[in-house]
Amino acid sequence: MLLEMQGVSVSYGKVSAITDVSIKVPEKGVVTIIGANGAGKSTTLRAISGLARARTGEIRFDGERIDRLPPDRIVARGVVHVPEGRRIFPEMTVEENLHTGAFLRRGAPDVATDLEKVYARFPRLLERRHQLAKTMSGGEQQMLAIGRALMAKPRLLLMDEPSMGLAPVIVEEIGRIVEEISAEGVPVVLVEQNAELALELADYAYVLETGRVSLEGPAPELHGNEHVRAAYLGV
């Protein structure tokens, strides 16, 4: 397993956000975490990327503990987070935003090549590279957030609600991008409220309910599960 999260609990002050969560991510494919608002999906990703502290349990990446490392050291190992709400830098240009993704690799000879690759994948970003990020549409900003993450040379990509607030045609495009990234050998942990999309893209899925894993299994299996259908797929 590339990532193993074992028995992790996180609290914000007295509020328990996740309890005893265990998740595994293999070297390949898409793992999704679905669940209602406030179920603890974002917190699970934040624990992996070091933005939230695990109070119990451990997290291993490539066999080594990362749950005591600061976020920058976790990024340096290749665990890269595309946060909820994109969090791009609005007053910076598209290209400056992309360069921030490569901050820990600055001066590396292949940064320029990676920038070209991001532009090849997202022609819209190339067209708009000198434009301030805040002037971009929601979909374009999501592409920018993904492009920025790719500039960090991820070995594992954590994506928090990439489809949020986007029009159906853009959501479809995001889905294709997730599939492409995974097919190119970078596994993805996808957090989604859009369970239909998530289960379609994922190989394996976890359901979080009030901070605990209530169900897990191959994505097609969960897609057919009656409880999942009633609670998350509106069937």
Ligand code: ATP
């Ligand atoms: P959403 O889809 O709304 O982001 P989520 O499944 O990602 O939901 P989390 O954001 O991980 O859920 O939140 C889990 C729980 O922790 C919720 O009860 C939430 O209110 C609480 N929580 C999250 N962030 C904080 C914080 N910074 N301070 C206090 N409580 C928090």
